[in-house]
Amino acid sequence: MFQAMGAHGPTLSPLTSVLLDVVLLGCAFWLLAKPTKRPIFDSLFMLTLVLSVSLIRVVMQPIPNVQPVTVAALLVGAQLGARRGAAFAVLVAMISNIFMGDGWWTVFQAAGWASIAIAGSRLSLVTSTGFNLGRACMASIVAAFWFDLIVSFSILDGTIGFTEFIVYLGHGLPFDFLHMIGNLTFAIWMGGWFTRLLEEDPSLEEIEFAVVNGHGIDG
Amino acid sequence: MFRRLMALLFASLFLVPAILAEAPSTPWEETHSFSWEYNFETGFISTSPLFTGEQLLVRTSGHAEPSVTAFDLSGAKIWEHTNPESTNNDMSPLLHVPAGQGQCGSWPEMVLVGWTSGLVEALNPSDGELLWSTQSEVVGWGVTGELALDGAFVMIPTRQGIGQYCLADGQQQWWTETGLGWRNGVAVDETGYFMGDEAGQLWHINRTGAATSHALQLGKIRHAPLFTDAGILIHAQADSGSTIGIFNSTNATLTQQFPAGFSPAIPVLQGEYIVTGDSSNMRMLHCSSVCVVLDEIPFHTNGEIGWFDNGQIFAPSNLPDSNWGFFTFDDENNLTYSSIEVGLHGYGTASPIQFSDGVTTFTAFGNDQAILRVYSNFEENTTLSTSNLDLGAQLLLFGMFVLLGFSSAFLLNGKREWFLRTSSLFALVLVVLLLPDLSSQWSKSFDEQFSEPASPEEWNEQWPDAWLGTQIIIFEIDGKEYSAGGFVGHTDVLSLTQVACEALDFELSGESTELGWYIDSINGIEGKGWEFSVDGSKGIISVDQSMVFSTSIVRWTPV
Numbered sequence: 192m193f194q195a196m197g198a199h200g201p202t203l204s205p206l207t208s209v210l211l212d213v214v215l216l217g218c219a220f221w222l223l224a225k226p227t228k229r230p231i232f233d234s235l236f237m238l239t240l241v242l243s244v245s246l247i248r249v250v251m252q253p254i255p256n257v258q259p260v261t262v263a264a265l266l267v268g269a270q271l272g273a274r275r276g277a278a279f280a281v282l283v284a285m286i287s288n289i290f291m292g293d294g295w296w297t298v299f300q301a302a303g304w305a306s307i308a309i310a311g312s313r314l315s316l317v318t319s320t321g322f323n324l325g326r327a328c329m330a331s332i333v334a335a336f337w338f339d340l341i342v343s344f345s346i347l348d349g350t351i352g353f354t355e356f357i358v359y360l361g362h363g364l365p366f367d368f369l370h371m372i373g374n375l376t377f378a379i380w381m382g383g384w385f386t387r388l389l390e391e392d393p394s395l396e397e398i399e400f401a402v403v404n405g406h407g408i409d410g
Numbered sequence: 411m412f413r414r415l416m417a418l419l420f421a422s423l424f425l426v427p428a429i430l431a432e433a434p435s436t437p438w439e440e441t442h443s444f445s446w447e448y449n450f451e452t453g454f455i456s457t458s459p460l461f462t463g464e465q466l467l468v469r470t471s472g473h474a475e476p477s478v479t480a481f482d483l484s485g486a487k488i489w490e491h492t493n494p495e496s497t498n499n500d501m502s503p504l505l506h507v508p509a510g511q512g513q514c515g516s517w518p519e520m521v522l523v524g525w526t527s528g529l530v531e532a533l534n535p536s537d538g539e540l541l542w543s544t545q546s547e548v549v550g551w552g553v554t555g556e557l558a559l560d561g562a563f564v565m566i567p568t569r570q571g572i573g574q575y576c577l578a579d580g581q582q583q584w585w586t587e588t589g590l591g592w593r594n595g596v597a598v599d600e601t602g603y604f605m606g607d608e609a610g611q612l613w614h615i616n617r618t619g620a621a622t623s624h625a626l627q628l629g630k631i632r633h634a635p636l637f638t639d640a641g642i643l644i645h646a647q648a649d650s651g652s653t654i655g656i657f658n659s660t661n662a663t664l665t666q667q668f669p670a671g672f673s674p675a676i677p678v679l680q681g682e683y684i685v686t687g688d689s690s691n692m693r694m695l696h697c698s699s700v701c702v703v704l705d706e707i708p709f710h711t712n713g714e715i716g717w718f719d720n721g722q723i724f725a726p727s728n729l730p731d732s733n734w735g736f737f738t739f740d741d742e743n744n745l746t747y748s749s750i751e752v753g754l755h756g757y758g759t760a761s762p763i764q765f766s767d768g769v770t771t772f773t774a775f776g777n778d779q780a781i782l783r784v785y786s787n788f789e790e791n792t793t794l795s796t797s798n799l800d801l802g803a804q805l806l807l808f809g810m811f812v813l814l815g816f817s818s819a820f821l822l823n824g825k826r827e828w829f830l831r832t833s834s835l836f837a838l839v840l841v842v843l844l845l846p847d848l849s850s851q852w853s854k855s856f857d858e859q860f861s862e863p864a865s866p867e868e869w870n871e872q873w874p875d876a877w878l879g880t881q882i883i884i885f886e887i888d889g890k891e892y893s894a895g896g897f898v899g900h901t902d903v904l905s906l907t908q909v910a911c912e913a914l915d916f917e918l919s920g921e922s923t924e925l926g927w928y929i930d931s932i933n934g935i936e937g938k939g940w941e942f943s944v945d946g947s948k949g950i951i952s953v954d955q956s957m958v959f960s961t962s963i964v965r966w967t968p969v
Contacts, residue, residue, distance in 0.1 A: 254842055324827075355948070361856050362951060365849040372841050376834040379827075 208293065215281050215301055222278035240267070240389075241279055245287040252291055256366040257373035259381075260287070261334050264304040265327070266382065268311030270389035276308025296345040303341035307334045322386045324379065331374035339367045436736050436748040438722065442773065444753065445786040446485030455758075455776030456899070458714055460504040460521065461765035462535040466774060467521060468782055471500035472909070478504065478523055480538060483767055485784065489538035491523075491531075498551055498876065498896050499527040501593060501759075503714075505557045505564070506535070507577060512562020514576030516539075522564055528552030530566055532580060542580035546573060549590065550876030551896075556595030556634050558603070560617075565596045567605055572596060572615055584619040592879055592898070592960075593676070595634025597642075601659075607629020608879050610646060612657060624662055628653045630960065633676040636684060641665055645674040645686050649959055652688055656701050666701055672957060673712045673901050674902035675725065680717055683739070687711040687725055689901055689957070692737060694745045705745040709735050712901050713759020724750075726758030726777060728901055730927065730954050734762070734775065753783055759899050778905075810839055853951045866946045867963035881958060883910035884965045885932060892916075903942055903964055904953040907932075910964075920953075927954040932966060939969045 223237065244263045251257055260283050268276030284301035288294075316327045343360055351359070453470040460467045465480040465488060477492040502524035509519045519543055520532045528548035532541040546552060547566045555567035563583065566573045573585035589607030597604045602616040608630045611623040629648030636643040641656040652674040656666040671690025683704075684695040692715075693706040710732070711725040718724075725736035733749040740746070758777030765772055771787045813836040822830035833882040841848075848910050870893070873882070877895030883906055885892045894913040900906040902922075904927050916933040929940050942949040942956070943965045949956045958964060 212441050255845060257838070324830075331621070351948070358856070362849075365845060365852050369841050369845055372834070372838050376838045379830045379834045 193265045203241065212285065212293070213297060215285055218407070219278040219281040222274045222281070237279065241282045241286060245283050246355040248283065248287040256370045258338070258370055259377050261307060261338050261370070261384065262305055262331050262374050262377040262382070264308040265311035265330055265334055265388060266316065266385050268308030269314065270386055273309045273312040277305035280304030280308045287330040287338055296342060301341045303338040306341065307338060310334070317386050322383045324382060325380045327382050328375055331378045332371050335370035336367050336372045339363060339370060417736050427467060436750050438736055439750055442785040442787050443785045445772065446782040447753070447781060448481065448485060450780035450782070453780045454499060454778045455780055455782065456499055456713070456778075457503045457762050458716065458761040459763045459774045459776060459782065460506055461612050461763055462506050462519070462521060465535055466784070467504055467535065468776060469500055469523065470780055471498070473494065476500050476525065478521070478533065478538070482533065483772065489539070491538045493525050493527060493531055495529065496525040496527040498696060499825075499898060500526050501898070502553045505559070507559060507564070510562070510577070512577065514562055514581065515578035517578045521764060522557055524553030524557055524566060526552045526554060530570070530575070543592070544575055544580040544582060547571065549587070550874065550878060550905060551643055553594050555591060555605070558596040558598045558634065560598045560603070565598065565603055567591060567594045567596050572605060574619070586615055586621045588613045588615070588621055589623070590879065592630065593632040594926065596713070597634040597637060599637055604635040604642060606633070606635065606644060612642070612644065614659065624657065626655060626657060626664060628655045628667070636677055636679045636877040638679065638684065638701065639682065640697040640699060640701045642679045643677065643684055643697065643701065645670065645677045647674050654686055654695070656697070668703060675711045676714050678715045678717045685715055685717055685723055687715055690740045692725060692735065692745065692747065694739055694743070695832065704743040707737070707745050707747045711735065712799070712899060714761035716761035716763065721763070724762045726760060728759055730757065731755050731903060738753040745878055752785065754779065757905050810836060813839070834860060850955050853955060857957070859919070867965060879961055881906055881960065883907060884963065885914070885916070886965070888949060888969045889937060898960070900958055902954050903949065903956040903958055906958055906964055907966070927952050929953055935968060940966055941969055942966050
């Protein structure tokens with residue numbers, strides 16, 4: 192399965208690489224398809240979102256560990272729910288890594304961002320009064336360290352001991368700190384705008400249902 | 411009230427550059443201008459040039475025909491003397507001997523050259539003519555330490571001993587075995603000679619050649635011991651750092667020890683003051699009845715230190731793309747540092763030399779790129795502007811000031827959201843700019859605190875004895891191991907890899923990133939990348955930040 196063990200974890204054989212991509216893609220489609228089939232505009236919107244955030248990630252690659260995807264995953268999870276948030280995270284990880292380098296670590300990046308999107312859907316970052324900046328800032332700080340921890344597991348290839356792994360994590364702390372500051376900056380600058388962008392206008396059926404339901408209650 | 415205080419705090423950050431601002435140039439740069447340079451193309455300048463009164467002599471070695479080259483003060487090459495038999499890095503300093511006479515006869519003015527092939531030659535400084543030569547012992551290597559004069563004799567530290575030779579004709583008077591030595595310079599006092607060895611023993615040899623040793627157990631002794639009023643000063647190198655020790659030769663005890671950084675430089679003495687250096691600090695000590703550290707300042711130097719009569723101290727920074735360190739020591743015991751730009755960047759271990767022709771003072775610099783650059787002083791009223799305006803950096807700085815100013819203004823006006831925006835952006839830019847240095851320092855400190863024992867690389871019996879006690883590198887290519895060794899003085903994996911690739915004629919390609927150097931391919935093999943280990947420990951930070959020790963074995967493996 193693995194061709195070699197390296198500093199970035201095991202190196203995958205071409206076949207394993209393809210299989211892994213298929214599995215990831217399958218997960219993303221499964222997450223998107225359930226529980227109800229989405230209208231075409233929803234899918235187009237999601238596609239645009241994924242491509243845009245992937246592009247931003249690729250463009251920002253020269254700045255080490257400043258990861259706009261982390262905050263985006265958090266907010267997509269908060270606004271569109273856990274399923275679509277996780278699918279968004281998996282697709283962004285896959286597409287951006289086509290340009291930045293695909294490998295074993297893609298799985299961990301996808302898992303890291305998907306878990307952040309799920310957390311975002313549970314944290315009430317957007318309430319009836321709007322975007323909760325304070326809570327989003329706290330979440331983005333924790334998300335930075337969480338994501339870096341998850342991705343760090345990708346170096347465990349059987350040759351690295353516990354102490355060595357702790358030392359590896361310790362070396363990365365300045366980069367975790369930068370990730371945290373980057374997340375804070377994105378949340379503060381883009382958080383409000385991005386959540387409004389993701390806000391779903393209710394469909395005609397939903398409006399009708401609400402009105403009828405309201406009348407029912409009134410009656 | 412709180413907002414105003416916070417705004418004041420933010421605004422006070424404007425003053426930080428004023429506090430941290432360095433003078434646009436050092437006093438030395440303001441009074442010196444570039445005079446001439448000579449590019450030897452290949453090899454290293456590993457030891458200080460020598461001025462003999464009319465000629466400037468420079469020795470080069472390593473992947474080039476080892477030689478001593480003489481220049482006049484205008485930079486014209488006068489003569490060159492080579493020793494093709496010397497195949498390793500020659501680092502024994504050149505020694506100028508004035509004309510004189512003694513027990514063995516008389517001798518003219520000459521320059522003594524000790525080679526790693528064991529040969530010691532006496533050259534006429536005016537034309538390079540060989541006056542005499544003598545062959546000393548070779549155990550893998552020959553002469554690597556500093557020779558010393560003692561009346562009519564020259565004391566030659568060989569690989570595993572010390573010999574007394576006549577200055578008149580190079581005849582050996584006696585030779586005594588000591589321990590295996592490396593850069594084992596000799597110090598002379600009224601009782602005889604002192605020198606150290608790789609086992610950490612300090613040897614005393616009397617004038618008839620009888621030797622006694624003291625096991626100091628501080629680490630390898632790679633410089634000529636220094637005589638101070640407090641005792642003999644040694645800066646010994648160990649795998650976990652280094653120790654400055656003061657040894658009382660009367661009662662054979664170590665009276666003082668000062669912990670110091672990795673890979674010590676060769677300490678220098680002036681009167682009661684001593685300057686030491688290592689991979690962490692430059693340090694000024696004062697030794698009268700006891701030694702005290704007066705001041706220390708962060709700097710990375712591992713070779714020779716130049717301390718001139720005018721009080722100026724120069725040290726090469728042995729790092730990639732680094733500049734030279736210029737230090738002064740004031741009456742209040744403060745050691746001050748500034749970086750000087752002499753057009754030579756990167757690894758270096760050779761001290762510069764300062765000399766005068768009676769009218770002009772020259773300073774000559776040489777480093778591992780085998781380029782010699784000579785500067786001369788000039789009147790202050792002809793000072794040239796040395797400020798180089800970096801537009802990008804200035805714009806960035808301006809932008810950061812704007813962000814800081816807006817942050818303060820928004821805070822005062824109660825615009826919370828915009829305050830958060832500007833201040834977070836300011837913090838992000840600041841951390842991005844600080845990250846390379848921050849992560850480098852953090853990794854070093856982290857390694858020093860938590861370095862874990864690894865299963866070290868083992869000595870390969872097929873390797874030549876000359877590699878014993880030196881730095882070795884192994885490349886695994888297509889299931890075969892290619893080794894190169896006998897390297898010294900390298901403090902990081904990048905430097906060692908570069909020199910090993912040159913020795914094996916491997917093409918090395920890499921790129922400098924914000925996080926340090928990344929090796930792309932070795933000998934044309936890119937694969938999926940390369941990884942390295944140092945003494946069995948897997949490298950987890952960039953090659954230029956990964957330290958190697960004097961006897962480290964580095965292994966490169968394709969992923």
